[in-house]
Amino acid sequence: MQIHEFQAKNIFKEYGIPVPEGEIANNPQEAISVMEKLNSKVVVKAQVHSGGRGKVGGVKLAENSDDVFRFSSEMIGRKLVTNQTAGNGLPVNKVLIEKVTEIETELYLAVTMDYESGSPVVIISTEGGMEIETIAEKNPEKILKIFGDPLLELLPYKIRKLFEKLNIEPSLYKQFSSIILKVYKIFVEKDCSLIEINPLVISNEKFIALDAKISIEEDALFRQTKIQDLFDSTQIDPLELEALKYDLSYVKLYDGDVGCMVNGAGLAMATMDITVKAGTKPANFLDVGGSADQNKIKKAFEIITEDSDVKVILVNLFGGILRCDIAAQGIIEALKDKKEYPSIIGVFRGTNSEEAKRILTDSKIKLIFAEDLIDAAKKIKEIE
Numbered sequence: 001m002q003i004h005e006f007q008a009k010n011i012f013k014e015y016g017i018p019v020p021e022g023e024i025a026n027n028p029q030e031a032i033s034v035m036e037k038l039n040s041k042v043v044v045k046a047q048v049h050s051g052g053r054g055k056v057g058g059v060k061l062a063e064n065s066d067d068v069f070r071f072s073s074e075m076i077g078r079k080l081v082t083n084q085t086a087g088n089g090l091p092v093n094k095v096l097i098e099k100v101t102e103i104e105t106e107l108y109l110a111v112t113m114d115y116e117s118g119s120p121v122v123i124i125s126t127e128g129g130m131e132i133e134t135i136a137e138k139n140p141e142k143i144l145k146i147f148g149d150p151l152l153e154l155l156p157y158k159i160r161k162l163f164e165k166l167n168i169e170p171s172l173y174k175q176f177s178s179i180i181l182k183v184y185k186i187f188v189e190k191d192c193s194l195i196e197i198n199p200l201v202i203s204n205e206k207f208i209a210l211d212a213k214i215s216i217e218e219d220a221l222f223r224q225t226k227i228q229d230l231f232d233s234t235q236i237d238p239l240e241l242e243a244l245k246y247d248l249s250y251v252k253l254y255d256g257d258v259g260c261m262v263n264g265a266g267l268a269m270a271t272m273d274i275t276v277k278a279g280t281k282p283a284n285f286l287d288v289g290g291s292a293d294q295n296k297i298k299k300a301f302e303i304i305t306e307d308s309d310v311k312v313i314l315v316n317l318f319g320g321i322l323r324c325d326i327a328a329q330g331i332i333e334a335l336k337d338k339k340e341y342p343s344i345i346g347v348f349r350g351t352n353s354e355e356a357k358r359i360l361t362d363s364k365i366k367l368i369f370a371e372d373l374i375d376a377a378k379k380i381k382e383i384e
Helices: 005-014 028-038 065-075 132-138 156-164 170-189 218-223 238-245 265-277 294-305 324-335 353-362 373-383
Strands: 022-025 042-046 059-062 095-099 105-114 119-125 143-147 192-203 206-209 213-216 249-252 258-262 284-287 312-319 343-350 367-369
Touching: 005 213, 022 028, 028 042, 028 065, 028 095, 042 065, 059 065, 065 095, 105 132, 105 170, 119 132, 119 170, 132 143, 143 156, 156 170, 170 192, 170 206, 213 218, 238 249, 238 294, 258 265, 258 294, 265 284, 265 312, 265 373, 284 294, 294 312, 294 324, 312 324, 312 353, 312 373, 324 343, 324 353, 343 353, 343 373
Parallel strands: 258 284, 258 312, 312 343, 343 367
Antiparallel strands: 022 095, 042 059, 042 095, 105 119, 105 192, 119 143, 192 206, 192 213, 249 284
């Protein structure tokens, strides 16, 4: 789960990490009030769950109140499309108004999980302000890493060695070490999957987190009740939001037209691959899970049929705990009141697969059965 920049900075402030002085504004009038309170030039920052805002007009420097009014009016109530957003972009409901910071040095700082070592990893680079993917591609030698320990956490000597490689004024080590440890503490205590500060700047011999991104591990949200309240439903596709209510693993993909319903993440990935092999593209990732019941299947199928991009639906189920006949009943329930729906190709194997085929055939639903994924790919080509 992602949270907004201003929410992440509020968490930073709780832990004593310096951030620019600023406030959130819901409309242009509030934005002007914040600027007057700060009594300074300000930066107007659109609040969306995406990076790359500065490249598309989502971050602007305001010299005066007229600038603030104009920039905030341009942002609030509109959708921002960046290289990280899909579809038509994400709506801007608020802007963050911050006092301008004089920048002397920019760093990139992040903490995430390294799944090979099974421990958190601190990533830092002197190429602050750039996307980490760009740094990795063009200057990989400028990315430095130190690893934490699930039991010992982050040892001080590792931070010292890291600091020595950055060619920063030695007198700033204490501040640097403090920020690294505090970010690491947030990462652990808030069950984060990623914390990113890009850039972390030095201004007047002080470190300041100029930007802030925090993503929370969704499987740990049950013990992060305060962070659950920070969820912004406007920053997620409506179909994905509906899927969340029913505990369905659904991701909308914007350049495909084959809707996929599968049980099991691995099987879902293979199913998506087969749609590409057939010369098309998947319109979604959807794993209903191994223990789905009839109602869950019904809802999953309704979500797929509500997607206007879907021209063909591929059902690929391997019956186990979820019996194929139960899934068949769910599909029938989802379509019983629909006069029109996309073409359906079904692959049913495992527990009660023959019974599922009989139920679906008797229901008169327009469904083409395939023996396996290879056969399904051929049938997708025939329909397309």
